[in-house]
Amino acid sequence: MAVLAKPARGVVAVVCAVAASVLLPVGHAVAANAAPAIVPAPREWTGGTGAWTATSASRLVVPAAHQTALSTVASRLRADFAAENGLALPLAVGATPTTGDVVLSLGSTDTTLGDQGYALTAGSTLTITARTAAGAFNGTRTLLQGLRGTGNRTTFPAGSVRDWPRYPDRGQMIDVGRRYFPVDWLKAQIRQMSWYKLNTLHLHLTDWNGFRIESTTYPGLASPERYSRAEITDLVAYAKGYGVTIVPELDFPAHSSHFSAYDPSLAFTCASLSKPTGVPWEGADAGGWTLDVTKPATRQFAINLVNEVADLFDSPYVHIGGDELPNDTAKAACPELVTYQRARGFAYPGDVFVDFLNVLNDAVRAKGKTTQLWEWWDYGGARTSIAPPTNVIVNDWLADGSAHANAGYPVVVTTDGVFYVSVGFGQQPGDYGYSNPYDVFNHPYSSTAGIRGYKISRWMDRSYALGVDNVDHFARRPLQVMADRTWGGPKAASLRALIDVLDRVGPGEPGADTARSQTGWAVTATSQETQSENGSAANAADNDPYTMWHTRYTGGAPALPAELVADTGTTGAVSGVRYLPRQDGGTNGKVKDYEVWLASAATGPWTRAAAGRFPNSPVEQTVPVAGTARFVKLRVLSEWGAANTHAAVAELDVLTPRFAAARVPQQQMSVRYADSAETAAENGAAANVLDGDPATIWHTAWSTSSPPPPHEIQLDLGQTRTTSCLYYLPRQNSNTNGTIARYEVHTSTDGTTWTAASSGTWENTKAEKSACFSPTPARYVRLRALSEVNGNPWTSAAELNVLATQ
Known part of the structure; x- marks a missing residue:
């Protein structure tokens, strides 16, 4: 279909807040829980006190009468729940619920819920009730998003949700x-x-x-x-x-x-x-x-x-x-x-x-x-x-x-x-x-x-x-914003506030990393333009993709490198840093070569966690790192602009890994086996995937022969760990030879018996890819490359990482 007309642009500030309270005996006043971060925002929330908590003894309880109707929903919830926190949540059909259980049932008589709504109550147990399986499924998404509001992804604030969509x-x-x-x-x-x-x-x-x-x-x-x-x-x-x-x-x-x-x-x-x-x-x-x-x-x-x-x-x-x-x-x-x-x-x-x-x-x-x-x-x-x-x-x-x-x-x-x-x-x-997500947010539905x-x-x-x-x-932000506004829950105070919640909720991949809230951050830079434009460093952490930090150019521009430092206010595990280039089509300051540094105190010591090159693209880029930090520094070494003097960042996000663990330190791992490696015409050694340097790669042989795929590389984690993701960073230079398309991931505790964990096709981009699966004990993880993006017989990888809980 042709596109024929331009929309009117504009921002209308609309503020809408919902507060919930409970009556408590005199002398025992305790603030009711605020609504958890959920997108789309639930239609109704009544806060309680305390929280529901999942443990290794928690089960998924489904009434026998609803087992068939809810079998698909239950199966999906169990897999996704385990991906979030490593808990198996065994199915208990017809059991009596006990503390820590999740209860999934049909038969709600609340006609307002319709065929997509649900009610969720969190107390000693967490119960999701709906009129249909579709409604119950929507309730499970609310549960999973709510879990991401806690560090170990095992708790949900006590309270109740009554929720249904405005539009079918x-x-x-x-x-x-x-x-x-x-x-x-x-x-x-x-x-x-x-x-x-x-x-x-x-x-x-x-x-x-x-x-x-x-x-x-x-x-x-x-x-x-x-x-x-x-x-x-x-x-x-x-x-x-x-x-x-x-x-x-x-x-x-x-x-x-x-x-x-x-x-x-x-x-x-x-x-x-x-x-x-x-x-x-x-x-x-x-x-x-x-x-x-x-x-x-x-x-x-x-x-x-x-x-x-x-x-x-x-x-x-x-x-x-x-x-x-x-x-x-x-x-x-x-x-x-x-x-x-x-x-x-x-x-x-x-x-x-x-x-x-x-x-x-x-x-x-x-x-x-x-x-x-x-x-x-x-x-x-x-x-x-x-x-x-x-x-x-x-x-x-x-x-x-x-x-x-x-x-x-x-x-x-x-x-x-x-x-x-x-x-x-x-x-x-x-x-x-x-x-424009501002237009989607302010649209008069x-x-x-x-x-x-x-x-x-x-x-x-x-x-x-x-x-x-x-x-x-x-398409990402417009879809997310439309999802929130068409569901019909309370409207966020601003698009910026909604984006902050969206980043805390994270994407829909099971167990995905989430971003820290930017609320309360203090951002500084070695240089910022404040005369000819608003290029303040604070713009890099304001949840607005259309403002940016830009280094000074009025009266002369200082030479690169330039540094942007974010004080997130909280010390915790960091799994990645996300960089959004300027979104106005400009090139000046668009980051080319960079370093990421981490520290727990403003005075250091600072640890260089990553280095590399961003593509000349408007697309948001994620840099995988592993460490603990309150302070995150992006050091810009060069830019894609012709002057090679400026630096600009629209948004800088800090990612947090799921449950208590993070990536296995690469120095604790080793390459156990690779079927092929080019070591004559280039340094394509398999060990390069664990050297922390995205500029080096493992590349299968090509100078004297080019064995056909599948190719495989096996990682030894050093000990048996509960694994749940393999991360693959493709080669980061302009060449795409060897970049993996179709893949399989297998795990093993003994290196002999392998279990299929994940398979699929990765996109042909420079961004880090993941293959996540239900938490599985493994000492060895095997990546099999079935095809290459160009159809060539080679395989290459810049870095491999594994997520584990111990």
């Missing part, structure tokens, strides 16, 4: 039609969505340059990069386990150049509809843009695909597109369309396309499903004498959805501008295609009856050369 549909659309994304990446999206209680993943599966699902009805139609039927079945089941519904979209009758290339007889031959001119739509000049819906064979082709997709996806919805048809002038210039219009007795050429959508709607409804389509048939003054029936759900991209809702249509709002992320068009505030929800639409026009990390970076 909340999610995102991903354009996999223009650009294919691997299944593992889509699964990661699902995990992140469910963490914030987003429940709808709309997949735009077709576009002018691709058809992304294997078709048995039309062999040869699918693009080379496509999802097999088995992959779709697996993905649908995976999403269901996370409470996410996948909405498949086949975009008809425009955007159809790929269909037309498959069978030219399907398309209009008139130039005005085949190659529309004067339009901003990528691919419109490829030919065959519009299907010839006047032909019975074309209609049957579309019906057959709708039927196939409806059967393949376990979803109550099928989206049939309908957008970006050429305008009425172009329609009137197509003789075959006008001839058909008159023969059918339609008042306008546009009626032919509405009639086609109605035919597809009948096919969808015959499958027992509901049709979704884009607002377009009435766009830009298009004339029609008929309209789609009000049993279809309109995806309104042009306005706030109220007009269609008032006309009787159920509506999902995805307004162009505020809810559009089109990274190929814009990557800074004010650009078209840039979704509609109270009009019929508005079912909201979604972020992520279009991939012109994004083909961008890394996946770039594509994700610009």
Whole structure:
């Protein structure tokens, strides 16, 4: 779908606070617990005193009557709970709850909760009650987020939550039609969505340059990069386990150049509809843009695909597109369309396309499903004498959805501008295609009856050369903020306050590291610009991505290196430092070479924890470190700007590891085995993965021979430890040879018997990757590289680290 209008920009400060209190006997007044950090904020919180605490004796108790209905939710909770704190939480069906147990049950009679709400009560036990499994699942996300508010992730503040969403549909659309994304990446999206209680993943599966699902009805139609039927079945089941519904979209009758290339007889031959001119739509000049819906064979082709997709996806919805048809002038210039219009007795050429959508709607409804389509048939003054029936759900991209809702249509709002992320068009505030989280935060979400929800639409026009990390970076904050605002809980005092909570909650990967709150930090720098702009050091810790620290340049710029020091106010374990480059598109000061130093006191001693080079990218970067610190120093050695004099940082975050442990010190580990290493033409020794230097790498042999994958490297942890993550840092120079794509991780206590722990595909970025799994006793950890990002036979790694509890 084309992006056509720029949103209005602005910030409206809205302050909303909710306080809870309890009545206690005179002389025993104890402050009630504040609400835990949860995103989205719960609708209702009543604070108690004390906390629920999990121990090694804690169990997950499920009533026998609810065991089947809650089996998937219980399984997911047990795995995620263990990833947070190392506790197994054994399942106890029908048991009597005791202190420390988690109770998961259905049968709530609270009708306000609906089918997605839940009630959570934390006392001696922690109980989640809902009317449906979907509601119970949402309750488990609240539990897991609340655990992250404590150092060992085993406690939840005493109190009660009553929680339900304002809108039933909340999610995102991903354009996999223009650009294919691997299944593992889509699964990661699902995990992140469910963490914030987003429940709808709309997949735009077709576009002018691709058809992304294997078709048995039309062999040869699918693009080379496509999802097999088995992959779709697996993905649908995976999403269901996370409470996410996948909405498949086949975009008809425009955007159809790929269909037309498959069978030219399907398309209009008139130039005005085949190659529309004067339009901003990528691919419109490829030919065959519009299907010839006047032909019975074309209609049957579309019906057959709708039927196939409806059967393949376990979803109550099928989206049939309908957008970006050429305008009425172009329609009137197509003789075959006008001839058909008159023969059918339609008042306008546009009626032919509405009639086609109605035919597809009948096919969808015959499958027992509901049709979704884009607002377009009435766009830009298009004339029609008929309209789609009000049993279809309109995806309104042009306005706030109220007009269609008032006309009787159920509506999902995805307004162009505020809810559009089109990274190929814009990557800074004010650009078209840039979704500003301030706009998402302050958007006046509609109270009009019929508005079912909201979604972020992520279009991939012109994004083909961008890394996946770039594509994700610009959607992350808008999605998080929309998730909070569309759930309907108390609005944070400001976007900055919400971002601080988001960072403390952390991402949705099981057991992910979280960021320390920036509240109360004192930040200093060796230099700061305060005359020509607000380049104060404090801007690097204000939870605002659009302010920044910038070294002084008025009256002369001091030479690099420059130092930024954050006093976080708390001494504790540090697992990483996160750097956000300036987000305004500028290059001056963007950090190139850097060092990270840690200290527990302002006077030191300081320990250099990491060094390396950031890419010249707007994407947030994470530097893995291991240590204990209150003070964190980023030392900037060089910049990507031409002057090589400045330094600039939008945000600096300090990451905290999960439960009481952190990464195993590399000096306590050794490389037990590597199947191959290049030591003749370069220093590619396996030991380089444990030397703390991201500039050195292990690289498999290439000078005399290049053995094919899989390649493996085994780490000896020095003793048996409870392990739960392997961290992989790819080579950090401009070369990508050997960078791992598909991988497997195995663990072993004796080095002989290995247990599969994790597998997947890592993105082709320089950022550190993780493979996390349920805590497992192991002395040995094995990484197997199954493929390389370029398809070469090599494997490389700059650093490997292992997370363990002892």
